[in-house]
Amino acid sequence: MKEFGYQRAGDVSGAVALLTADPDARFLGGGTNLVDLMKSGVERPGLLVDVRQLPLDEIESTPGGGLRIGATVTNSDLAVHPEVRRRYPVLTQAVLAGASGQLRNMATVGGNLLQRTRCGYFTDVTKPCNKREPGSGCPAIEGEHHNHAILGASDHCVATHPSDMGVALTALDAVVTYETADGPGELALADFYLPVGDTPHRETALPPGALITGVTVPPAPVAARSRYRKVRERASYAFAIGSVAAALDVSDGVVRDVRLAFGAVASRPWRARAAERALTGAPADAETFAAAADAELAAARPLRDNTYKVTLMRNLVVAVLTELAEEAAR
Numbered sequence: 118m119k120e121f122g123y124q125r126a127g128d129v130s131g132a133v134a135l136l137t138a139d140p141d142a143r144f145l146g147g148g149t150n151l152v153d154l155m156k157s158g159v160e161r162p163g164l165l166v167d168v169r170q171l172p173l174d175e176i177e178s179t180p181g182g183g184l185r186i187g188a189t190v191t192n193s194d195l196a197v198h199p200e201v202r203r204r205y206p207v208l209t210q211a212v213l214a215g216a217s218g219q220l221r222n223m224a225t226v227g228g229n230l231l232q233r234t235r236c237g238y239f240t241d242v243t244k245p246c247n248k249r250e251p252g253s254g255c256p257a258i259e260g261e262h263h264n265h266a267i268l269g270a271s272d273h274c275v276a277t278h279p280s281d282m283g284v285a286l287t288a289l290d291a292v293v294t295y296e297t298a299d300g301p302g303e304l305a306l307a308d309f310y311l312p313v314g315d316t317p318h319r320e321t322a323l324p325p326g327a328l329i330t331g332v333t334v335p336p337a338p339v340a341a342r343s344r345y346r347k348v349r350e351r352a353s354y355a356f357a358i359g360s361v362a363a364a365l366d367v368s369d370g371v372v373r374d375v376r377l378a379f380g381a382v383a384s385r386p387w388r389a390r391a392a393e394r395a396l397t398g399a400p401a402d403a404e405t406f407a408a409a410a411d412a413e414l415a416a417a418r419p420l421r422d423n424t425y426k427v428t429l430m431r432n433l434v435v436a437v438l439t440e441l442a443e444e445a446a447r
């Protein structure tokens with residue numbers, strides 16, 4: 118591992134100043150992804166600026182009935198917060214579906230959103246990878262890609278984004294806030310992750326050196342009945358091969374409001390807008406749910422070994438929406 122410096126940030130502006138002064142510096146949240154990547158040589162920072170002690174560890178209600186979640190709130194604290202559980206059960210379920218108890222105790226909200234893909238070629242520095250080394254190629258397209266993207270990928274990269282939390286936050290229309298040397302800014306999660314195109318190494322729209330300060334989740338009454346369902350290759354402690362975050366409001370057998378996002382199918386959490394359009398105002402039955410899944414998955418371009426994901430996602434959408442509709446009818 119390359120030698121590196123370590124500095125604990127005392128305040129937000131100091132943390133931002135350190136990153137601005139040194140393009141080789143990186144923020145350190147829980148370190149559960151960054152330090153792994155340093156060990157494998159994918160990341161080679163000269164300085165780690167530890168942000169975990171910054172006063173960004175609160176979860177507060179916003180005036181309109183939403184929540185403001187600080188960037189250094191741990192995944193564990195986020196998942197068990199009573200207001201998160203009450204207002205956004207999908208978020209609690211998504212966070213608890215990720216990693217292990219020990220990892221969730223260390224991992225932070227900011228770090229979770231910026232964690233890198235688990236594509237095996239990306240983490241193996243002996244292999245080419247356009248995301249790690251622009252222009253070097255993408256061996257996953259012809260090689261090992263059973264867990265790679267079926268939506269929104271390109272000829273340059275077919276990796277998926279691994280965050281479960283990000284999928285729930287995408288369904289909830291969350292907004293990421295950040296601080297730079299030029300002042301604060303914000304990005305809706307829908308605009309936070311960049312389309313992969315021919316620049317897979319550019320993953321987010323955050324300005325260089327920006328410190329994520331928090332995430333604001335707007336009020337969403339529909340989320341009171343919501344669910345995160347994750348399919349993985351073993352029962353726990355594994356990344357998704359497909360996941361769905363869903364919230365559903367049904368009255369008189371008709372879908373009044375719905376939120377739907379998919380995980381592990383694209384380079385970013387995937388908001389299923391076509392499915393949402395097909396669902397809104399339609400009868401809340403299995404036929405509608407299947408048609409909505411098909412409307413979204415019509416854009417799927419699976420690879421040789423991940424065609425199974427199209428069927429998996431279709432079944433997942435129908436199963437989760439059926440459960441939520443049955444609950445609403447009780």
Ligand SMILES: Cc1cc2nc3c(=O)[nH]c(=O)nc-3n(C[C@H](O)[C@H](O)[C@H](O)COP(=O)(O)OP(=O)(O)OC[C@H]3O[C@@H](n4cnc5c(N)ncnc54)[C@H](O)[C@@H]3O)c2cc1C
Binds near residue numbers: 144215227279355
């Ligand atoms: C074995 C294992 C299994 C896992 N399983 C899952 C899973 O199933 N689902 C899932 O979603 N995740 C999973 N994870 C990922 C885990 O949740 C992430 O490693 C974690 O969320 C990253 O958070 P962190 O605070 O440790 O980030 P770090 O590792 O500290 O940082 C990650 C990146 O974010 C940057 N960063 C951190 N904080 C900020 C900030 N405030 N502003 C700007 N940049 C910042 C860092 O510079 C770095 O680039 C797993 C991890 C491991 C090791």
Ligand code: SF4
Binds near residue numbers: 236254
């Ligand atoms: S899929 Fe993306 S991350 Fe994986 S090898 Fe190809 S370019 Fe690299």
